[in-house]
């Protein structure tokens with residue numbers, strides 16, 4: 001997959017935590033997720049989350065230990 005489509009994240013009590021939003025540059029963004037959706041994402045199933053800061057829809061193709069992988073470039 002294209003590295004430009006990746007974005008670093010951390011887990012915070014089962015939710016996705018981003019140091020910065022890839023869309024609006026808001027800092028410290030916590031995206032509340034469903035555990036089952038995240039489990040499937042880690043297995044490579046496509047899922048969607050909505051950023052709470054700018055309501056931008058992020059399509060996640062996969063989640064690994066360090067990055068979420070989106071269907072479009074997130075890095076400028």
Ligand SMILES: [Zn+2]
Pocket residue numbers: 021022023024025026051052053054055056
């Ligand atoms: Zn945002």
